[in-house]
Amino acid sequence: MAQTMTNSRVIKVHPNDNVAIVIEQGGLAEGVSISEGCTTLMPIPQGHKVALTAIAQDSPVIRYNEVIGTAVVAIERGGHVNETNVRLPTAPGLGELSLATRQASASEPLEGYTFEGFRNPDGGVGTKNVLGITTSVQCVAGTVDYVVSRIKRELLPRFPNVDDVVGLNHSYGCGVAINAPAAIVPIRTLKNIALNPNFGNEIMVIGLGCEKLQPSTLLEDRPVKIYENSEAADPEANVLSLQDESFEGFGDMVDGILAMAERHLERLNKRSRETCPASDLVVGMQCGGSDAFSGVTANPAVGFATDLIVRAGGSVMFSEVTEVRDAIHLLTPRAINKEVGKALIEQMAWYDDYLSQGQADRSANPSPGNKKGGLSNVVEKALGSVIKSGNSPIVDVIGPGERLRRKGLTFAATPASDFICGTLQLAAGMNMQVFTTGRGTPYGLAMVPVLKVSTNSQLGRRWHDIIDLDAGRIATGDASIEDVGWELFHLILDVASGRKQAAADRLGIHNDLVLFNPAPVT
Template identity: 70%
Template sequence: MTRSTDNKKVIKVHDSDNVAIVIGQGGVAAGTQLQAGLVAIVDIPQGHKIALSDIPSGAEVIRYNEVIGTATETIPLGGHVNERNIALRQPPSLQELEVATREYGPAEPLAEYTFQGYRNADGSVGTRNVLGITTSVQCVAGTVEHAVKRIKAELLPKYPNVDDVVGLTHTYGCGVAINAPAAIIPIRTLKNITLNPNFGGEVMVVGLGCEKLQPSTLVSEQPVKIYGANEKADSSGHILSLQDERFVGFSEMMAGIMAMAEQHLAKLDQRRRESCPVSELVVGTQCGGSDAFSGVTANPAVGFAADLIVRAGGTVMFSEVTEVRDAIHLLAPRVIDAEVGEKLIREMAWYDEYLAQGQADRSANPSPGNKSGGLSNVIEKALGSIAKSGTSPIIDVLGPGERIRKRGLNFVATPASDFICGTLQLAAGMNMHVFTTGRGTPYGLSMVPVIKVGTNTTLSRRWHDLIDLDAGRIASGDDTIEAMGWELFHLILDIASGREQAAVERLGIHNDLALFNPAPVT
């Protein structure tokens, strides 16, 4: 028996698609009439694909007007299309890509918008005023975490203009092949994180003393002074080593860290917010815990907001090599010139080789949760992922751990792992972060505000105190991509200005840094 409904139940992205995704909490039951001539012949969960016609075995499965795979069996009209009946196709050839073929006229400027930020001596602008304490080796991570708790309790209340104190702990620094070619990635990542605009040039480095990664490497562009507990800290001090012979016992190590912290807190406390143009924003975009709605709701809304920021002269970065690799043929025409195209191809090729060396391939992505959310394979995931990039030209490509060089839309090469990607975007210099999710994740960063955008209303309502913006309203027809993009743009300005806090800021949720280290561990 056929069930009928007057409500919108499926989303078809393009007229050429032969699949659509089911919307509505709980999905649809077998026998439900979804539209004229379309009846679900089996139960289909929310976000999963339904065949809009008979798809013979070996025929192409099309979504976003792109082939996402071939049917491994005949899929009847109204059937459930999923990872079990779609075969993965080969990725686009890097040698045959058309590069820099799209012509861009001058974008309509967007100059009237500002935010309240912290100007730094190096010309960058922060959205928060944070004391960062980084480490040169994992051996001192516990000590730094202990010190951060004491600094927050004993010192931070004396400096009301400082937002927070954060420990930038990690698992690198010793027991590694420090001179291996690929070691440049974690080293420059740590170094560039110290230059993040939200730290105002006042990052401290706590080392052990015998590590391979020397602390001075991380602050080589800053005045360097090494001192112990019995030596008066001054404004140029950035480095403290626990093995310094002047320290007698753990209490003196703590006294040294606290003395150094007070000097830096006093300087940070002098910073004040001032009106800054949107051109000073550096916004990182990322998706995690994605589902089939990501590419039709949250990511396109982020892409629209990204275009607004670029029109205002600001900087936006998108990343996740494995989640753009299968859509690279759509990105290569958008690079601004052949040189940027060569960089893009080089990063794709490097990662192909990296996966091959590890005896892995792109089929390792997506995750089980992504598949439960309706994403059948990495091709479908990539086509939705690149929607975050909007429509602007790609003006530069950065390798992992490199710092932003040009304003505009940048591709920053990173793995797809959420926190590795976030760590590398911090190194690139982002001062705001936008993170989309359909399955849900309590992802957060301690030094940069993270705006969470839910791809579907079911998640956004269930995680009402973790999600900042419900893009599921696009799927239901209650909002448009354009309206949601503008709403996100204004939310970015409000949170960047400190007028509002992102949900994870209010809750104090963040994870440790996660370095990308493709070099050998000894």
């Protein structure tokens, strides 16, 4: 993505743009000259847009060489352009998009890059070695939290090769229309989370006993072995139900879970890191708390790193349907074939219908914080968001909760909600996540390392112990997109190897899983 630096105070992304964003910390005061003949007519905050030319009423406002809206009123040269004076344009139609028309440029394979990971029998590679304890129903979440605390305190110190014990709690499992067509989304999400490579195939399931979502459903692709509260308990037991009549009181239940966990920890502790090619990386790209810098600093650098991972033979997914919908015309030409292009369109159409049924539309995005950071509407947000996907061909499209099927760049359809997107990318099989933010967020996942990249250096300095990499240096000219992209690529390899630790893991900041459930609740 070409950037035209008007001067040290503003960034104009493309020569055809009629707006630029303010990069100067604290914003610009009234009367500041930003280019020949263009002076600010009012104070304009950092990250917000200034009109570089006069924009007539109903005329297009252009950023990224794309129309992000039309002027509600005439905007004078040097005026402040924001959500109050930019009208949301019509979304791109889905019936006339170009499919697989961009011929992928030949890129040289990136060879010789490795990381130290935990290889699984199925070929997947973990970046952590974690005992996952999932639940079949929310009713047992409190018990799992209690037991996880006990395991960490009493058992985990005996198993130095195991990084953590994580309770995979959620709000699903009962009081839901379990047979409704859309129920497949939360059910397959939970099933596929259990297959995440960081769990080493040693997942445990704790159920209640009377729930609609039976524990065996979550393990239907592998043997189900029920824990028996006796000396004859199967050492490979992976399912325990609290309503089992052999348990006498809560203490008995806890002892049973601890005994089952100990056997799983023994097997996980036999795993060790080994050298794996970078092609075993499965990286989820996400953004949250975005601002106007996202599309010119962090996201382009992430896009550069995306292309490096793909060139190395690895897998990358980008997501967030509502932050792709208004840039879909830029993506369908990149599909590797027409079938993949049609799959992109189908996911956009499904979500359009989903929002319509809920009597909402895409204008519900962005958030107040996004607007405060300079993003006027979802079109501008989407154009900056999709840059995370780099320039690689899109080789596949998967629905919410599905697993990755192919190496390369995949669009994994998810809502834009940070927590739901993270949960669904976890189910897709990511072993690492990169999360860009301009407003700041302490977001993290206990199951995989999450690297947070700041879009502006002010945030990077203020949140010095939460942010892993500052991409704001791109805006100030202290680093290029390529510089930060390579830096991120090397950081991913270091964290995947356990040589460095993501800030969220170091601080113990981890968010809950949040399932996407479009089906009815009874």
